[in-house]
Amino acid sequence: MLDKLAALVTVRRKLVLVLSLLFCVVAGGLGASVTTKLSAGGFDVPGAESTRAADTLSERFGTGEPNLVLLVTAPDGVDEAATVRKGEELTGRLAAEPGVQEAVSYWTLGKAPSLRGAHADSALVLAHIEGDEDQVGRYLEQIRPHYQDGFEGLTVEFGGRAEANRELGDQIQKDLVLAESLVLPLTLILLVFVFRGVIAALLPLALGVVAIIGTLAVLRLLTEATDVSVFAMNLTTGLGLGLGIDYSLFVVSRHREELAAGATVSEAIATSLRTAGRTVLYSAVTVALSLSALLLFPMYFLRSFAYAGIAVVAFAALSALVLLPALLAVVGERVNKWSWSRRGSEPAGNRVWSRLAAFVVRRPVPMATGAIAVLLLLGSPFPGIRLNLADERTLPADAEAHRVNTVLLHDYAAREMDPLLVVADGSGAPRGRTADIDAYARRLSALDHVSRVDGLTGSYADGRPIAPATAFHRRYAAENGTWLSVVPAVDPYSDEGQALVRDVRTAKAPFEVRTAGKASAFRDTLDALTGRMPYCLLLIAVTTFILLFLLTGSVVMPVKAIVLNLLSLTATFGAAVWVFQEGHLRWLTGDFTVTGGIVATTPIMVFCLAFGLSMDYEVFLLSRIKEEYDATGDTARSVVRGLERTGGIVTAAAALIALVFLSFLTSGITHMKLLGLGLALAVVVDATLVRGVLLPAFMRLAGRFNWWAPAPLARLHRRIGLKEGGG
Structure with missing residues (x-):
């Protein structure tokens, strides 16, 4: 299939370029207005108790959480x-x-x-x-x-929340302009250094731009059918540029390697697609499936990252397999023009990676032990992680909503902005049940961590009335229901705040009740995330196992990849907790407000994205090792040779995509800083400690067992597994 694609694209290269340009014009026009259609929310859980209670308050009582x-x-x-x-x-x-x-x-x-x-x-x-x-x-x-x-x-x-959401939308636009103005020239400079030439360096940027333009058009179309978070814009630009660079780096490096070996342009393109192109295709499917796990969660904030991520992966892979070969065919031998190196092989020093691989292969146990110790040390803060939701504190300190929130925390004793709202719709005419309401309000006001309870019958504290019913208290009644406001004395995200939600929901009530408010919404968010997380992990594990089995024919290599990725991500999360929850290195990451927790949805985004990107490098490296093993049957030699030929490319790709994600640190929004640092760290750790040390050490120790599979699965792989097809 890839041979036929290479031949078609090479012959029809001008048509491909014209159609690509036309696509960019149409998609660019369609996606230009996407920012006006995106939403700043998406953290609430549809159908949860807090969401239904909030809807009832608005529709039946004409009120709600301030x-x-x-x-x-x-x-x-x-x-x-x-x-x-x-x-x-x-x-x-x-x-x-x-x-x-x-x-x-x-x-x-x-x-x-x-x-x-x-x-x-x-x-x-x-x-x-x-x-x-x-x-x-x-x-x-x-x-x-x-x-x-x-x-x-x-x-x-x-x-308040409304003003915070407005400022979040404005801040995102500022962040994108700043990040792009920094990352594009820096990326181009690094690409020139990596490729040792200008022409080859421009090709990855072209692919990244096409992936971004196509994804913006997809997001614009999706806004007509569903809500899409404004934060998807950050992922679109970051991942679009990063994967465009990654995939083109794989293909262009192999193309130049083949040219240096004496192949013609057409032959080099065909071999590049058959080898590196196959890796790109496999990698794209793996990353897309990892991101698709975000669709399992009900909040459209997380789902939006799946929309953007899957679209970016699809356009980046399509561009690498169709547009890039056409560009290479047009450029021809000039791909090495304006280059200060005649080598067309991989862009990093072969000797360095060859010596490292040989050193690890000779001493697998101490090298693996040292790498694991480093990862466990980095991950040690992770067990102390505390979660919260995005609020005004995630904005820059000089943002108006952030300033107001700071004044509220310091100058106002009760948390009037964070009430727990108890809704009893359909409980009957409230004025005929004042005795029940009075008894229930007394009971709620006696609970731990309650500052005050307001209801139709007055205000209460410590289990007794503190103010009689006035005209104001009439707001707590409707034709066939009532509601009460429970003002907490604690942070809604704290353990005490969550205990209060539990106590209110389980307190004896004279009618059926539901709770709304910040603390209640946080409880429902945690329940939704923890309830769907096992399915998310299962989907990623199963799809990863299947894809790597089809690539390698082994059941050992997929299990090894999953275990090493989880170890690597533990280190990433530990570092994130140490920096953003405990407040270290603010001088390096850009100042932010330490809230003592991490936005609950961010670790899930980091996990799915980082796992997919880690498999990107896994597929690329294993593909080359398997190619060498099929030719020699020598595992140790194949590992050394595979790292020798791909180590520089993986390092360069990791450095480039890490640079893109590190640009998120210029954001004024705390959880976007965390996302950028988390992904950059995950990529760097994976490309160095995991791929450079742990993987070759494991493969050296496992020997021929690396490629083992039960006989039925081995026969299955011979029938449907992917073969290199000549390299």
Whole structure:
């Protein structure tokens, strides 16, 4: 198949280039508007208890968790008579804004102490804007201009989830421009150094650009059918450029190697596709299947990374197998033009990798022991990982939502922005059940870590009433139901906050209830992630095993690859915990706010992406080792020869893709920094310690057992396994 493709592309090279250019024009026009269609949310679990409760609050009660907070600062103090009048007027105007279902404040709630700052110079206005993240964002864009310059002498600052999502979208756009302006010229310089020539160095960038353009078009089409997260843009540019470089590096290096051996351009292209091209195809399938595991999770934030990643892999592989051979056919012998080296072989020193491989093969046990010790040391912080959700603290410290959140944490005692909302829809006419509501509110207020409970019958604390029912408390009733607000005294992401969710959900209630709010949503997120994670691991393990078996005919090599990848990723996660959870190396990664935890979805993204990229190098290296073994039957010699011929390419590919991912550290968003550092570290560790030390040491110790498979599977591989077809 690849021989026929090589012949077709070589003969029809001009047509391929014209069609590719036409595709870029059409796809570029289609994908140009994608940023206006992407969403900043996607962390909630569809169908979970917290999600259904939040929907009920909005639809039946016209309220919900406060997703917009105005921090109002008064120069004369918030209790001065003129300030009280202005505060009430501000609250009323905000409540009348489009999309605002409800707005309350320190002044409209009878000067509630929890809504006044510690120095009495600021107070809060809390509002709920209806709709999903996109609708909330559109309403907020209409609201902000009315208050961002203040209100009758009062200083007004915006915070809350709605404002944080708006700023996240803006920050992503800034981050992309900055990262691309840095990574593109640096990548080109490194490519010139790797290929020792300008023409060959430009080819990988061309493939990366095509992969990015095609993926943006796919994402734009997907926005017509489903929600897509704005964070998919980062992965599109990073992975598109990285895989475009990776795949073209494999093919171009083999092509130049064949030319140096005396092959014609057509023969070199054919051999390159039959060998490196086959590796690219296998690698693309492996990476795509690893990323497809993200589709198992219900949150569209994670699913969006699968959409972008699978599309990027497909376009990068297609470009490497179709567009790149056409470019090589047009360029011909000029691929080595403007080169200061006549060698057309791999771009790194063969002697270095040959000597390293020979050294490891002679001393497999101490080398493997040392490498494993290093990985375990790096991974030692991993057992202490703590998880949370993305909030205002993931933004830069000078972002408005982040500043407001900091003031709330330091100057306001109760966590009014993080209530646990208890919804009892369909419980009957609430005014006929005031005794039940009163008893239930008392019971909830007596729970540990509860600051206050508000409901139809008044406000409660420590198991007793603290305020009678007023006109404000009527908001807790609807025609056939009621709800209560449980204000916590602890962080919703802490162990105590999660214990409170459990206690509220299991507390004896006179009617059926569901809970919403930040703490409840976090509990449902953790349940969804842990519930789907075994299936994610199983899918990746099974597909990896099948693909590597088809490549090698061995059942040992797939198991070895899975174990080594897991060991490598443990080191990656340990380093991520040490840096981002414990707050080390902020001078190197760019300053960020240490929250004492890691956004729960990020480790899953890192795992699926890093596992796929690790298999990328695994396939490339094993393919070359297997080619040598089929020719010689000598495992030790094949390992040395395989590393000699591919070690430099793997190192160069890892350095290039690590550079792309390290550009994420310029992001102002903490979990994007973590994603970039995690992927860069995973790639570097895999290409050095794992592929350079552990893999050859293991293969030397296993000997001929490397290629063992039970007789039935061996016969199956002879029938359907991939053969090199001549190299």
